[in-house]
Amino acid sequence: MSEKDKRYSVVIAGGGSTYTPGFVLSLIANQDRFPLRKLKFYDNDAERQKKIGDACAIIMKERAPQIEFSYTTDPKEAFTDVDFVMGSIRVGKYHMRELDEKIPLRYGVNGQETTGPGGMAYGMRSIPAIIEIIDWMEKYSPNAWMINYTNTIAIVAEACRRLRPNAKVINICDMPVEIMTRMAKICGLNDYHDLDVNYYGLNHFGWWKEVRDKKTGKDLMPLLKKHISENGYWIGGEFDKETETSWAETFKKAKDCYALDPETLPNTYMQYYYFPQYEVKNADPNHTRTDEIREYRQKIVFGECARIVKAGTAKGNIWEANAEHSNYIVDICHAIAYNTHEKFFANIPNNGAIANIDSDSIVEVPCWFGADGVQPMATGMAGRFQKGLIEEQQACEKLVVDAYEQHSYTKMWQAFALNKTVPDASVAKKILDDMIPENKPYWPELN
Template sequence: MKRTPHTITISGAGSCRTPALIGTLMQMKDRFPVKKVIFFDKDLNRFGKIEDYCRLLLHTFSPETEVVVTGDMDEAYCACDFVFCQMRVGQNTMRSYDEKIPLKYGLVGQETCGPGGFAYGMRSIGGMKEMVDCVRKYSKETWILNYTNPAAIVGLALDRLYPDDHRLINMCDQPYSMMVSFAKILNVDVKTLRARYFGLNHFGWFTALYDTEGHDYFDTLRDYLMNHDFKPYNAEQRTKSWLDTYLRVNKMMNCVSEYIPTTYLQYYFYADEIVKESDPQFTRADETILTREKEVWDVCALARGKNELGEIPVLTSPVFGSMMVEVAESIAYDLNQEFIVMTRNTGLIDNFPAEAVVEVAGTLGKDGVRGIPYGPVKTFYKGLMENQYAYEELTCEAWMEKDYTKALQALTLNRTVNDFDKAKAVLDDLMEVNQDYWTLEKRD
């Protein structure tokens, strides 16, 4: 059956992820055809590094697709069916502050967890609100697929700001990435795998893994991870810091082995160890610029002035790009495919606050997200989640109310901090460098 093509807007189009997203979109164009792609970025100079390459891919594989490049929000959002959102408010300059400032105080310097994640979240909420308001000015029907980090804070804030907007979907590709890695270990097709999972974004656990034929792989996988180093599916392309991240899954499971934890939990359980290994002068922001970004820019530079693709590599993404297209496909054609989704709890985890935004297995179709009920979680995990949720909720309230005290409370609660003095010191420094993005007021 021929599928109706769509108009999509890529928000944050200057990301180094965009070329592989376009390559994946072309790879999957029969499943999700596009009649128009609108590339939007407030910094068109950044998009300029990849524009020729993206245009060449579209011209080669889908010449019928119209291409628009714009820095104007109204042009970007006035008439699209889907927004693929991957914005990074403040770009790598602010990411560098997010990672380096906490390390001054012996705290984890990471872009989505701890104080860095707090600062990034405060910037992202404002950027996302501006985008959603512009999209909804023109259409209530446009699907907004948001992959902007830190997804836990952004997703919770957007749920508070737009509680009835069921076409605003917050997603994360990290559980998807882990499942691709699981499939490689098990030597099975990831498309056949299904999981059960509970938690908050970047703060969850896999509790079951099976295929569409009913074969149970969980115990086999758990036994493997108890006895072998966990490696990502693309280990040969990863830097040492990323490989160490996966190895800490093994370390966590040597302590508590009933479930398989997400990689990001390492920052909460091994904060001191990670800080000790970190270089305050060279963090992942620097590493990304010198590795992943440089590799992408170098490939894209080959397309400058070219009318034919020739021997230029076609970049694709088996995780981020594939998931983004599969999610859009499942919604557009009401396939109700299963993913790990973010959604308001409302009884999915029945001993956790109903208003929390949790991450569980669920389906996506024309009615949006439908979470699969998980049931109760055990005391250990519930306690961890309640502490993390309190941090996320206070962060969102601090942004909405511009409340310094709530921000301080949020950071003090965060498991990577747990210290009023350090929380205050790092908050004050982060406020200083983020003045153009968010401000807080001290009140009696």
């Protein structure tokens, strides 16, 4: 069989995720570009995965009966005979996410799942789980690629760099693409595929230096700057009719982030570092993003899965419109499978991509994706303002991995104390001391 006619085997690690059904629909819709022979789910929570898996089995039977489908909690079964591993796990599930958000808020510090102390706690939990999955993949399917989008990506990528430097793992995030889809809409284009960009920074921590129309080369920055200076990334109307309230506020807040450096366009997550007091003031310590997800997305997804199983058909399901998140991952798989050298984002060792940042820093930059993995684009120099922010945040991320490797309380305390969202070392210590017993099942013992 030629490479052109090859069909691929994929395992989704984190099969019980609420994002999984949408991802399955994207895979099915893209069979002309990324054809599958086998799709498997793996999760260590059998009950949660069954709810998703039984519904997806019906979707697969109706939409793509030619693809062999299964789900399992057995690593050997899951990771044998696969070409791609999609990593989307949440260690500790929503219970631990809730604590990541609410413990910092006890002490007047922003509570968010991927930034500040909550993000560092989540990253520490994710390290051993991702390393375990990498080892299974290398044992049972040594030629496979892992596309990992398990948070906290920056910390996980740093751990991969140190602990599994030769593994075929690409750490990605779809947040820049989500924002670029908004940029395209603002500029009257279809989606992020129509944009050519220069972007640099860290995961959930970056800036666009250039945005152009890919077809014509037209500079779109003036138009985008005008819109963002007035509205942030908020579009409104039909485009935003399904946007949840907390995300609406996030997209609007980009207006204030842009004002701090009007030469670049910010990732929306910069609000947590630029305006931490604002974030705390506007947060409800008893009702955070996790509560919203439980009340909204999780309830809807599991309810829809139960409806599909009961009806015995997936016709008219809520995932008919594929999400940008899952389409982006399919784009990346296609680029690797067919060696297209398309440009997407990855979190990789810098090695000169940002000229004035340490070579061993994990940075998020555009890369060329092909059969040999990723090759970073040179993005030029970081501005003085951005360079200072990057180096501070990168030090926090490295200290978390130091703490993991060395079982060091002091290193984790330093990571919390250095972070821009935390006011001083005494507050950092209180948050850490509250987090340690809650994370006992997941973190190494810190001495």
